[in-house]
Amino acid sequence: MTTPLKSIGILMMFYRLRIAFPTRAPRVTLVILLSFAVTAACQAGKVELSGGGQLTGDVRRAEKEDGSTAHVVVRIDQDLSIAVAGTHVRRAVEADDLKEYRQRAASAGDDAEAQFQLARWCKSQTLLPQYRYHLTRTIDIEPDHELARAALGFVRNRSGNGWISYERLRRSQGLIEDRKGRWVLPEVLAASEYADESDKKAKLWIKTFRRLHANAIRGDAEAMAEIEAIDDPFATHAIASEFLRTRRSKINLRTLRLGYVRLLGRLRNSDAVKALVEAALYEPDELIREEAVRQLTEYGGSSAVATCLPLLRSNSPAQVKAAARVLASFPNPELAFAYTNALITEQKSKVQVGSGGTQAGFGNNGSAGMQQGAKIVEKTVAVRHPEVLRLVKMIAPNADYGYDEVAWRKYFAALRNPSRSDLRRDP
Secondary structure (H helix, E strand, C coil): CCCHHHHHHHHHHHHHHHHHCCCCCCHHHHHHHHHHHHHHHCCCEEEEECCCCEEEEEEEEEECCCCCEEEEEEEEECCEEEEEEHHHEEEEECHHHHHHHHHHHHHHCCCHHHHHHHHHHHHHCCCHHHHHHHHHHHHHHCCCCHHHHHHCCEEECCCCCCEEEHHHHHHHCCCEECCCCCEECHHHHHHHHHHHHHHHHHHHHHHHHHHHHHHHHCCCHHHHHHHHCCCCHHHHHHHHHHHHHCCCCCCCCHHHHHHHHHHHHHHCCHHHHHHHHHHHHHCCCHHHHHHHHHHHHHCCHHHHHHHHHHHHHCCCHHHHHHHHHHHCCCCCHHHHHHHHCCCEEEEEEEEEEEEEEEEEEECCCCCEEEEEEEEEEEEEEEEECHHHHHHHHHHCCCCCCCCCHHHHHHHHHHHHCCCCCCCCCCC
């Protein structure tokens, strides 16, 4: 006699497997379940669950008034039936839907190619368990069936006389599979996982720091103390974002933002240095700008120089000025020619020439015509940079050639290649 206890036991076994092996782990167990599923599917339908897995048996579907699935009842055997709510059903295939499959399966027999073609048909009908089953039947009949082997993830072994799973081959090469199914070196996966974890922690800090920042603006001493005590490098992005966001604040936040600059200086990582360099270049508050530069002189000077040096070639005089101002805190004689080349830069701008309007005129051959009175032309203006000249004089205090770039280049070239006196003596 069938009791509810039997049904509960089978269901508990099903869900225990699902919990113990939630993802790719149950490779052996999955094969057993699929084998059962295919055998049952030859005589009945199946229900694919939205959370993964499937039930096979005599399937009956109950519909709502709008045509959606209310619930599905799967009769596993004469003693056990399982009801599944429609919200948990991804796809239900009733027994009649598998009639064509049963006919094709019956005619495939022990012919390897017929089994392979049946597998392909199953895939086109999204009968995935049956698809794998018939691929397996194909290689049972013909072990060297290359297409079936490839579909099941096999490749030729090194000797070429046998087959090995692609997974086993990759593992033998020292690779591991990541969550996206890519085979990578262990250190690459570790770095990727660390980056993902870092990103999560950084995002948590954004919410936390915004709360602290809002409280600090209101004069909350406890919030200020929490901010000053931050030493977690994952908070850097949140601090830098809030510091840069409040640059144009209408309320006076100088004291608070100065604290952020010093806090970024203590954290000493790439995100902190990037924010400090940006502040050193473009911060409108001179006091905060100078504090950012001071922090960079203690840590991050090389990054500041690497960022500012290309700006000396900018078409924007403001950028050249800002870059020279920052570089003055890191003077380097090795960069003499880069400084010299920025003493005078060219600024290109578009200007309107003419008074505008349309005018009548005559050509040289006496023909009449209409001419536009104004046009836009590109104009180039030479711009001298006093900030760059001061930078040059910092590395050459004993010389002064003004804005004469040629003279400065000769001077620095002579310093690098001093003339040698003739050591030969007269006979």
